[in-house]
Amino acid sequence: MHHFKYNNGSLACENVSLETIAAEQGTPTYVYSGATILNNYRNLDSALSELDHEVAYAVKANSNLSILQLLAKEGAGFDIVSAGELYRVIKAGGDPKKCTFAGVGKTREEIEFALQHEIYSFNVESLEELSFINDIAGELNKVAQVAIRVNPNVDAKTHKYISTGKSENKFGVDFEFIEDAYKNAHTNFKNIKLHGLQMHIGSQLTDVKPFVEAVEKVAPIAQKLKDLYNIEFFSIGGGIGIVYDPALESGDQAWWDSQSEDERPLTAELYAQKVTPVLKKLGLKILVEPGRYIAGNAGVLLTKCLYEKKGNAKTFKVVDAGMNDLIRPALYEGFHEIHALNEDLEKDAINADVVGPICETGDFFCQNRDVANLQAGDHYALFSAGAYGFVMASNYNTRGLPTEILVTGDDYKVIRKRQLWDDILEAELEGLS
Numbered sequence: 472m473h474h475f476k477y478n479n480g481s482l483a484c485e486n487v488s489l490e491t492i493a494a495e496q497g498t499p500t501y502v503y504s505g506a507t508i509l510n511n512y513r514n515l516d517s518a519l520s521e522l523d524h525e526v527a528y529a530v531k532a533n534s535n536l537s538i539l540q541l542l543a544k545e546g547a548g549f550d551i552v553s554a555g556e557l558y559r560v561i562k563a564g565g566d567p568k569k570c571t572f573a574g575v576g577k578t579r580e581e582i583e584f585a586l587q588h589e590i591y592s593f594n595v596e597s598l599e600e601l602s603f604i605n606d607i608a609g610e611l612n613k614v615a616q617v618a619i620r621v622n623p624n625v626d627a628k629t630h631k632y633i634s635t636g637k638s639e640n641k642f643g644v645d646f647e648f649i650e651d652a653y654k655n656a657h658t659n660f661k662n663i664k665l666h667g668l669q670m671h672i673g674s675q676l677t678d679v680k681p682f683v684e685a686v687e688k689v690a691p692i693a694q695k696l697k698d699l700y701n702i703e704f705f706s707i708g709g710g711i712g713i714v715y716d717p718a719l720e721s722g723d724q725a726w727w728d729s730q731s732e733d734e735r736p737l738t739a740e741l742y743a744q745k746v747t748p749v750l751k752k753l754g755l756k757i758l759v760e761p762g763r764y765i766a767g768n769a770g771v772l773l774t775k776c777l778y779e780k781k782g783n784a785k786t787f788k789v790v791d792a793g794m795n796d797l798i799r800p801a802l803y804e805g806f807h808e809i810h811a812l813n814e815d816l817e818k819d820a821i822n823a824d825v826v827g828p829i830c831e832t833g834d835f836f837c838q839n840r841d842v843a844n845l846q847a848g849d850h851y852a853l854f855s856a857g858a859y860g861f862v863m864a865s866n867y868n869t870r871g872l873p874t875e876i877l878v879t880g881d882d883y884k885v886i887r888k889r890q891l892w893d894d895i896l897e898a899e900l901e902g903l904s
């Protein structure tokens with residue numbers, strides 16, 4: 472569910488016309504719906520209501536301060552992967568005591584910063600890291616609350632670059648060694664409090680079964696760790712997938728009813744319904760770390776058509792956004808719906824590649840797809856770009872980072888201004904002789 476639809480022939484985010492935003496703010500521009508973000512957060516939160524739980528938003532998905540502020544006001548926790556993200560959460564008014572710090576390569580500076588702010592938990596990925604955190608905590612006269620991340624060796628059945636829960640992935644401590652890791656930590660590390668257990672098997676899971684498999688496999692360990700070390704929480708990670716391709720989903724109830732459970736898109740309700748029975752028995756606080764589920768469908772990237780280029784083999788629509796603005800199609804062959812802002816133009820489809828201005832063949836948003844036949848000056852919206860969109864943008868080809876906009880009802884606000892050439896060059900100017 473999201474708040475982007477045609478309103479009197481013009482694509483709108485909530486009650487604001489995207490054509491107005493494109494005209495007033497230029498392109499490429501990310502536009503987010505505050506209502507969609509809150510709706511997604513509340514939906515998951517209420518689906519998990521039978522559990523003592525916390526939704527810790529995965530900041531990496533979309534870390535704009537205003538988005539974090541929106542979720543902080545709602546009472547969300549935050550899953551961070553760098554001290555920079557913790558710094559953002561604090562600036563946005565989020566509570567460090569509700570932050571979990573994940574990632575395989577935490578540095579001394581990051582650990583110190585997180586200890587100073589008394590975060591809820593370090594999600595530790597190796598015994599070496601645990602030992603390092605223990606030493607630093609000792610130096611600072613603090614006790615670090617930690618969870619060790621278990622790698623359950625479960626196939627998440629998602630893209631290989633975003634699958635994390637198999638033994639061959641770099642993440643977590645192998646399932647076979649996890650109990651020993653806790654024993655070792657308990658015996659050897661005095662500045663550590665064993666506070667929880669964590670896992671995360673991958674991202675963009677569209678099938679509930681791997682989640683259930685992982686939870687069923689790891690829950691008995693969580694129970695043991697609770698009995699032995701009195702741990703307080705079990706984080707089951709993020710990863711709930713969203714529908715990128717509407718051909719895979721239909722709002723039609725008859726269609727929905729006619730599908731077997733396996734064929735229906737994953738919903739928060741189904742996810743919660745399947746994991747709750749196993750988790751409830753544990754009597755632990757359950758954390759979830761969704762990123763994409765909260766922000767993915769809450770954003771679009773607006774882009775202007777610059778040229779139509781007809782080649783021998785195909786037609787290209789050249790637009791002003793590139794892979795530096797939204798890298799998902801290039802990196803994961805990610806699918807993003809593409810629609811014209813002007814609904815009339817949707818009636819005239821053409822089979823084309825929508826491509827950016829970057830000097831790489833991988834710089835495309837779709838290939839051989841029927842899209843609205845736009846002419847120069849018309850605009851497309853690339854859908855489901857709210858997660859892993861702006862945050863993965865770069866200055867490749869010395870292109871400024873795009874504007875970000877947050878819509879709330881009838882109003883919109885610039886929440887990140889467009890990056891200009893001077894902003895890009897600033898850090899280099901001193902190096903000129």
Ligand code: LLP
Pocket residue numbers: 529532550573633671673674675708709710711760761762763764799803858859
């Ligand atoms: N927790 C941990 C430990 C993670 O590594 C991640 C994502 C999450 C939570 C949040 O996962 P989510 O709920 O958003 O699926 N750039 C890729 C996705 C990378 C995900 C990395 N880790 C993409 O655009 O598809």
